[in-house]
Amino acid sequence: MPLLIVGLAAAACSPAGSSPSSGDGKAGEATLTFLTFETPNLDAAYWDAAIARAEKQVPGVHVKKLVAPSADRTGYAKQLLASGQFPDVMIAVSPSGFAESGQLAPFSEAELKNYTFPRSNPIGGKIYQLPYNTQPTPLVYYSKAKFKKAGIDAPPRDYKELLSDSAQLKKSGVEPFVVSGGGKDAFAASYLWTALVGTDVYKKTPDWMAQRRAGKVNFSDPLFKSATAKFTGLVDKGYVDKSGLSRDYASTEKAFLSGKGAMYPMGTWFATAADKSPMKDDIGVFPFPTDDGSLAVPSYTGGGMSVSAKSEHVDLAKKFALAFNADKQNLDAVVKADGAIIAEKGYTPPAGMGPVYRATAKVYEDAVKADGIVNAFLVETGDDALLPGMVDKSYAFAQDIIAGRKDADEVTKDLDDEWAKADTK
Numbered sequence: 001m002p003l004l005i006v007g008l009a010a011a012a013c014s015p016a017g018s019s020p021s022s023g024d025g026k027a028g029e030a031t032l033t034f035l036t037f038e039t040p041n042l043d044a045a046y047w048d049a050a051i052a053r054a055e056k057q058v059p060g061v062h063v064k065k066l067v068a069p070s071a072d073r074t075g076y077a078k079q080l081l082a083s084g085q086f087p088d089v090m091i092a093v094s095p096s097g098f099a100e101s102g103q104l105a106p107f108s109e110a111e112l113k114n115y116t117f118p119r120s121n122p123i124g125g126k127i128y129q130l131p132y133n134t135q136p137t138p139l140v141y142y143s144k145a146k147f148k149k150a151g152i153d154a155p156p157r158d159y160k161e162l163l164s165d166s167a168q169l170k171k172s173g174v175e176p177f178v179v180s181g182g183g184k185d186a187f188a189a190s191y192l193w194t195a196l197v198g199t200d201v202y203k204k205t206p207d208w209m210a211q212r213r214a215g216k217v218n219f220s221d222p223l224f225k226s227a228t229a230k231f232t233g234l235v236d237k238g239y240v241d242k243s244g245l246s247r248d249y250a251s252t253e254k255a256f257l258s259g260k261g262a263m264y265p266m267g268t269w270f271a272t273a274a275d276k277s278p279m280k281d282d283i284g285v286f287p288f289p290t291d292d293g294s295l296a297v298p299s300y301t302g303g304g305m306s307v308s309a310k311s312e313h314v315d316l317a318k319k320f321a322l323a324f325n326a327d328k329q330n331l332d333a334v335v336k337a338d339g340a341i342i343a344e345k346g347y348t349p350p351a352g353m354g355p356v357y358r359a360t361a362k363v364y365e366d367a368v369k370a371d372g373i374v375n376a377f378l379v380e381t382g383d384d385a386l387l388p389g390m391v392d393k394s395y396a397f398a399q400d401i402i403a404g405r406k407d408a409d410e411v412t413k414d415l416d417d418e419w420a421k422a423d424t425k
Contacts, residue, residue: 060316112131122382122384180244219413271359272337299376
């Protein structure tokens with residue numbers, strides 16, 4: 001972003017925790033700055049109404065909305081911090097880095113009591129972002145018609161069946177897996193890898209990444225390498241559409257919805273786009289299968305509010321954050337717009353959700369009941385995450401695998417090498 005624009009944006013922001021004398025507050029009120037974002041689905045009207053409802057739950061608070069100028073909300077929060085404009089409250093901003101440097105206030109067990117997974121994404125053992133939204137990443141969305149044409153009457157129940165189904169699809173002239181990873185959307189190239197690490201590594205060793213941080217395991221060890229070899233195997237067998245590396249996220253979604261291939265590994269937010277498409281009744285969904293057929297659904301839970309530890313009104317900021325993330329209308333809007341699965345006790349989705357969302361939610365609910373939720377490799381944050389700087393490099397390694405440039409031995413060695421470079425302790 002040009003410095004001039006940054007300067008103008010910063011100049012438009014009041015200091016965090018500003019007093020009523022700043023001009024935006026009312027007598028007797030504390031003004032809180034709130035960093036958010038706007039999209040076609042979650043537009044200015046949505047945020048204004050949502051803020052107003054939460055304000056009513058916290059008497060004495062007036063909220064001033066700040067809007068991130070791009071999708072990089074975390075980067076913008078860093079700019080605001082550097083200019084002394086760090087917001088009192090922010091949503092969907094990665095807490096990593098901010099928490100370790102003392103910029104964020106942790107939430108207590110009592111404040112987290114109504115969340116389904118209250119210990120999600122700890123940083124130093126503490127929770128700095130309300131874990132309100134679960135996103136299984138990925139599930140596998142598929143065309144029922146293409147499966148039927150290939151002689152497949154049901155989604156695969158284990159990994160052996162997945163390979164068999166992929167072979168049948170390929171024989172019938174259909175691309176088994178539609179993937180992307182072009183341009184700024186390199187992340188989408190990694191989802192088959194994320195699925196396989198979930199089914200083959202995290203299912204067996206839930207604390208694997210914590211062990212990696214402790215130096216007890218390596219990426220080049222047999223467990224992780226074999227999961228990566230399954231990814232390269234899918235590519236080598238011709239089951240992954242390599243042309244997807246030239247497509248961005250939007251064009252790949254369009255490719256699947258226009259019949260480009262049979263299976264689309266993607267996060268649950270795809271359900272809303274699917275339910276708006278003419279193809280909605282043809283789309284099914286299944287969890288990426290394990291070898292033995294047990295459930296292992298990689299998921300990330302987080303995305304909620306964080307609060308500045310340096311705010312003049314930390315307690316009020318936390319009350320506002322909790323009220324905002326508990327508001328039924330706010331939650332319903334996110335479910336409708338982004339296919340969110342709300343991880344708050346007692347919440348029920350709005351009536352009238354489409355068939356793909358309902359099927360998606362059922363896969364998740366079945367996994368919860370079967371204790372089949374695992375971390376999502378490359379998506380997890382905090383103490384469970386890769387070291388800083390490694391995620392983007394891992395996206396590049398996933399692209400290398402799909403392009404056929406690297407095998408499992410090379411990629412896992414590269415990961416260990418990058419870990420050594422990033423490990424500055």
